[in-house]
Amino acid sequence: MQAEEYDKVRIESEGVSYEGTLMPSQTDKVVLKLKNGYNIGIKRESASITLLEKKEEKIPKPVLIPVKKQKDLPSISILSTGGTIASRIDYRTGAVTSQFSAEDILSAIPQLEGIANYNCRMIYNILSENMRPSYWVELARAVHEEIKNGADGIIITHGTDTMTYTAAALSFMIKTPVPIVLVGSQRSADRPSSDNAMNAVCAAAVATSDIAEICVVMHGSTSDDFCYIHRGTRVRKMHTSRRDAFQSINSGPIGHVEYPSREIKTISTYARQGENKLALHDKLEPKCALIKYAAGASGESLLFHSGSGYKGIVIEGTGLGHVSTEWVPLIRNATDAGIPVVMTSQCINGRVCDRVYDTGRDILKAGAIEGEDMLPEVALVKLMWVLGQTSDLEKVRELMHTSIAGEIMQSISL
Incomplete structure (x- = not known):
C-alpha cells in the first residue's frame, strides 16, 4: 500500500533511517515531521518510504471543559488576541497556528481553576507580527469596558514578538484601578517544553493581586520556578526563543511570582488597587516612524519620512543619542x-544625553527631543499617544519629557 500525506512512515536515505509523519510538500523534497515535532526535508530521489501506519480519517477536536463559577472568587476577564499561548501545532501543515479561543485556554490549562472566575472574550485572533495601532485602540476600549463592567483584573493573551509594543500602548492609554496583565508563551502547548501553563497561572496570580498596573508576566528563568512581573513600559523581548526571553530594561521588575505556590514577592514600588481612577485616553497618531541609524547611513530614510506625511519620528541613534x-x-x-523628532539610543541600557559632544548639541539645536532612558519602541508608541492628545509642539516636547507610565526614570549624573 502506498504511503499518503499524514501517514506514519519510515524513510531511509543515504544509510540513515527516519520515522515520523509524512507531510505535504510543494518542492522536490519529501517532508517528514519527526516525533520531536520538527520537520525535515529529504531528497525525493534518494528516499525509500515504508508505510508504518495509516492516518486517522478524522482528527478529533479538543473537548472544552465547562467553566464553573465559584463564590467568593475574584472576577477576571481573559481577553484573547492570539499568539503562541493560544496556539497549537496543526499537524496537517506542521505550522503553529492561532486557533484557541479564550475558553480553549481555560480547558487547556486546568490549573487556572480555583484562582478566579473567568469571563472570556476574543478581541481578535492574529499573530503578533500583524499587530497595528488600530488594534491597540480596540483592545484598550475592550479592557476599559471590562473594568467598567466589574472585572477585578484583566489577562490579555498576546503573541510575544510585539507584546512590549502593546503593553506600552495600553500603559499610555489606560489609567487603571485593577491589574492588567499581558501574558504569552514562547512555545506552543503541544511541546513538552511549553511555558504556556506556568505563565498563565502566574498571570492569574498577578491579575488577582493589588498590583494595579499594566504589566507583562513571563518566565523568569529557563526552569519552571518563577515568573517576573515587568512594568509595561520597561520590558523587552531579549531572546528569540528562550523561555526567559523577557527582561526589564533600565529598571528592575515590579517583582516575581513563585511557581507553583503563586506567592508574589514585590521588588519595587507600584500603583495599588484603587489608587487610580479608571480613565481611557485612546487617541493615537499612527503615522509615526522609528528609524535606526547605522554607521555611514545616508539621511534618505529621514528625508523620506519627513516628506511623506509622517507626523512624528523617533531616531534610534548611537551611544548617547548621535547620528552623522x-x-x-x-x-x-x-x-x-x-514634525517632532525624538532621539533615543540603540544601546540597551543608559539614557540619551546630547549635551556631552558637539554632534549632540547640534542635534538639540536642530530641535530634536531627548528620549531620556526610554526604549526606542516605547518612545515610538508614546509619541503616537502624545500626538493623539495634542499637536502643539511645545506640549509634545513637555509630554515626551514627562513620565506618564514609568517609562522615564529619574536622571542620575553620568
Whole structure:
C-alpha cells in the first residue's frame, strides 16, 4: 500500500533511517515531521518510504471543559488576541497556528481553576507580527469596558514578538484601578517544553493581586520556578526563543511570582488597587516612524519620512543619542516643518544625553527631543499617544519629557 500525506512512515536515505509523519510538500523534497515535532526535508530521489501506519480519517477536536463559577472568587476577564499561548501545532501543515479561543485556554490549562472566575472574550485572533495601532485602540476600549463592567483584573493573551509594543500602548492609554496583565508563551502547548501553563497561572496570580498596573508576566528563568512581573513600559523581548526571553530594561521588575505556590514577592514600588481612577485616553497618531541609524547611513530614510506625511519620528541613534553630522540639517528641516523628532539610543541600557559632544548639541539645536532612558519602541508608541492628545509642539516636547507610565526614570549624573 502506498504511503499518503499524514501517514506514519519510515524513510531511509543515504544509510540513515527516519520515522515520523509524512507531510505535504510543494518542492522536490519529501517532508517528514519527526516525533520531536520538527520537520525535515529529504531528497525525493534518494528516499525509500515504508508505510508504518495509516492516518486517522478524522482528527478529533479538543473537548472544552465547562467553566464553573465559584463564590467568593475574584472576577477576571481573559481577553484573547492570539499568539503562541493560544496556539497549537496543526499537524496537517506542521505550522503553529492561532486557533484557541479564550475558553480553549481555560480547558487547556486546568490549573487556572480555583484562582478566579473567568469571563472570556476574543478581541481578535492574529499573530503578533500583524499587530497595528488600530488594534491597540480596540483592545484598550475592550479592557476599559471590562473594568467598567466589574472585572477585578484583566489577562490579555498576546503573541510575544510585539507584546512590549502593546503593553506600552495600553500603559499610555489606560489609567487603571485593577491589574492588567499581558501574558504569552514562547512555545506552543503541544511541546513538552511549553511555558504556556506556568505563565498563565502566574498571570492569574498577578491579575488577582493589588498590583494595579499594566504589566507583562513571563518566565523568569529557563526552569519552571518563577515568573517576573515587568512594568509595561520597561520590558523587552531579549531572546528569540528562550523561555526567559523577557527582561526589564533600565529598571528592575515590579517583582516575581513563585511557581507553583503563586506567592508574589514585590521588588519595587507600584500603583495599588484603587489608587487610580479608571480613565481611557485612546487617541493615537499612527503615522509615526522609528528609524535606526547605522554607521555611514545616508539621511534618505529621514528625508523620506519627513516628506511623506509622517507626523512624528523617533531616531534610534548611537551611544548617547548621535547620528552623522549629515543628518543634523535634515532633523532641522523636519522640526521646522512641525514634525517632532525624538532621539533615543540603540544601546540597551543608559539614557540619551546630547549635551556631552558637539554632534549632540547640534542635534538639540536642530530641535530634536531627548528620549531620556526610554526604549526606542516605547518612545515610538508614546509619541503616537502624545500626538493623539495634542499637536502643539511645545506640549509634545513637555509630554515626551514627562513620565506618564514609568517609562522615564529619574536622571542620575553620568
